[in-house]
């Protein structure tokens with residue numbers, strides 16, 4: 001979808017993130033995880049898990065659930081035990097709280113009042129409650145009751161891509177619209193102990209972390225606003241025959257998921273075509289993917305980034321923002337790619353580069369999720385300016 005109805009293209013005008021306070025260090029995580037799940041007798045599995053943790057290249061993650069809470073609620077740390085109500089209670093508290101904190105940071109970055117937000121898109125994989133976290137966040141931020149809310153439940157890691165694509169359509173078709181996109185994820189639903197028969201679960205336990213990230217989207221910047229990234233084109237694609245590569249379902253035991261060993265291979269084998277299709281939408285030829293393009297790739301796991309980098313022939317530093325987001329937070333599902341965007345913007349500003357996209361004009365954002373679904377957004381980073389006077 002391109003420019004519509006004579007209004008300008010949707011732009012990202014503010015970015016914010018938030019993490020909960022409990023820090024989980026990856027280099028001691030195997031010991032901790034097997035201890036809280038009373039699984040120290042699984043000696044070989046623990047050794048294998050320690051190796052997986054090391055290979056993730058994650059340094060730390062953040063959890064909303066405290067050590068005390070986990071130790072006093074064994075159904076959460078069992079491999080499978082009825083615990084949905086308990087998990088939902090955590091999500092009810094944590095998802096809106098973290099989301100509101102990230103949203104406030106994005107609104108402060110944007111520079112206008114929260115009451116100027118016209119639409120709210122809230123995305124989480126972790127909750128099944130109505131009314132949803134969108135309403136709680138609207139209340140916490142003091143948004144007007146007339147704010148148009150849209151709640152995306154159970155979307156998975158490509159949720160930010162979906163939310164941005166919808167925000168683009170809204171901003172380009174409703175003059176003056178300012179859309180707050182919030183992605184908030186806590187591992188309360190999917191946290192569980194180890195099982196020798198479920199390696200996919202073990203890989204997930206080494207990867208997933210809690211975080212929220214938010215952006216403000218609008219077309220035609222006005223006084224006090226500065227546009228960072230224009231969303232030029234957005235699309236969704238499904239990779240054929242990969243329906244079982246990532247699957248998750250809500251059960252009495254919380255969210256149970258499978259991660260296929262070849263998931264990274266499926267993504268990397270199909271991404272080149274999607275890159276070409278997206279860059280063909282740029283107004284000028286973009287030939288050199290290292291010199292001319294900045295990359296925001298969902299940090300699904302180290303192997304996902306390695307394979308994407310290799311198949312596209314990207315230099316090591318091109319995926320730095322994604323790798324840093326993963327190193328500092330783990331895979332935070334829908335919040336991941338926005339966290340990477342925040343990191344890229346921060347690093348670009350630190351180096352006084354001409355745009356928030358590492359000084360470059362054209363960029364690609366990729367979200368990956370169950371389906372396998374790929375969300376692609378062609379971005380144009382605008383020259384760094386002060387907010388419009």
Ligand SMILES: CC(=O)CC(=O)SCCNC(=O)CCNC(=O)[C@H](O)C(C)(C)COP(=O)(O)OP(=O)(O)OC[C@H]1O[C@@H](n2cnc3c(N)ncnc32)[C@H](O)[C@@H]1OP(=O)(O)O
Pocket residue numbers: 048051052055056057157158199200203246259260261262263264299300301302303304331368369370372
């Ligand atoms: C679609 C999306 O992308 C959405 C998401 O974000 S969902 C999460 C997506 N991410 C993933 O699935 C993780 C991708 N994988 C990785 O990043 C890496 O495999 C890793 C960091 C987990 C491990 O690194 P690695 O270099 O592959 O380590 P490696 O020594 O080969 O593997 C360790 C062990 O784990 C096993 N393993 C790894 N992934 C596995 C999986 N998904 N299922 C079963 N076993 C797995 C390996 O077979 C190996 O077992 P053995 O020691 O018995 O051979």
